[in-house]
Amino acid sequence: MKVDAFFEGGGILGISFIGAYKALTDHGIYIDKAIGISCGAILATLITAGFSANELITLLNVYKDFSFLKQKTQTSKRNYIGKPLSLLxxxxxxxSYIIEKFIDKTLKQKKISTFGDVMSLGExxxxxxxxxxxxxxxxxxPDDxxxxxxxxxxxxIAKAIRxxxxxxxxxxxxxxxxxxxxxYIIDGGVIRNIPTSVINKNQELSKLTLRFKIKGSRNKWFNSFKDIQNTLKYNKDNTSYEKHIIINTDGRLKITDFEVSREQIIYLYRxxxxxxYQFIKHELL
Structure with missing residues (x-):
């Protein structure tokens, strides 16, 4: 069975998307088109690039944690005034370049680099x-x-993910x-109420589309960007093809807690x- 997928954001909590992807493939469900926001864009990219769920699990095991994604700017390395000065x-x-570097290196494993490498019938x-x-x-x-x-x-693609x-x-x-x-381009997670149909150029959804959301993953700073959110105008979704899957976490991890332990990584995956698994059991079987 083929579906389309929309992965919302969640920072380090996005590790849970790998577990979600594994559950889908374990039940014979495969992703055709994928769209993502923030960490969801990373998972959407790796799936589209051809990484299997097992390959992503292997990739997950390569890293002790993800603290390497917190690389300070040269300005913020200064004592005392570094961080506020870097903000200014x-x-x-x-x-953010460290994200681009990490993704570019990972995609090379599949000989993928640009959006041209993942085009099908001109899209x-x-x-x-x-x-x-x-x-x-x-x-x-890449549409815009x-x-x-x-x-x-x-x-x-790595620049777009950045x-x-x-x-x-x-x-x-x-x-x-x-x-x-x-x-200046920032995290797409600041935008609220994005319709699932954006995956299909805002046309009606043509196949089952699964939308993945991590509960409690919204950053408090995102509320400062309402002027961006309020400019969006879209048609209503065709909800008969749209299903939402909510991933619950215990709230103890913040989206920027990249120094996760192995136990926390396993927890998010599970x-x-x-x-x-619960969605398939109650909605599809």
Whole structure:
């Protein structure tokens, strides 16, 4: 059975999506098109690139934790005034480039680099959402890249993920340059009420689409960006094809707790698996 999938954000809690993906494939359910926000964009990308659930589990076991994703900017490394100064000058404490570097290295395992590598019949099977803070609008990648003068076929997926994962004030925003202008791109999680149909160019959903959400994963700082959220206008979804899967966590981990223990990683994985198993048991069987 083939479905489309929408993975919302959640920072380090997104490890649970790997468990969810494993549960799907264990029950013969495979993902065709995928869209994601923030950490959800990472999982959507790895699935589209051809990583199996077992390969992602292996990848998960390579790392003791994910603290390497917290690489301070040069400014924030200064004693005492480093962090506030970096917020002022760099608009973030940690350098978002480390995300791009990590994803680019991982995708090379599958010989994937640009959106052109995941195109089918002229459309990308992978999409992700970021927020253009400069112009106060949602950014759908790769579809909206021509608005900024970029060819989607040649644009690196790792850069797009960096945009979608740039948690405000935590990571530095991505500077997307267009003619005579710099546009600062931040985490797509600041945008509320994004319809699932965005995966299908806002057309009615044509197949079962599973939307994954991690309960309690919204960052408190995201509420500061309502001016971006309120600009979005979309048609209503075709809910007959849309199913939501909520992954519950105990609330003890924050989305930026990248120094997770092995026990916490296993816990998140199991919660994702359990959520999908229960969904299949009660909704599909």
């Amino acid at each position: 000058l760099n608009k973030g404490i940690y350098d 990308s099977k992978l999409k992700m959402i970021a927020a253009d803070f400069t112009n106060k609008r949602m950014l759908l990648l 890249l021509p608005l900024y003068g970029y060819d989607p076929m040649e644009f690196k 945009m979608s994962c740039a948690i405000p004030f935590f990571y530095t925003p991505y500077e997307l340059k267009s003619t005579h202008k710099s546009n 919660e994702g698996y359990k959520a999908v």
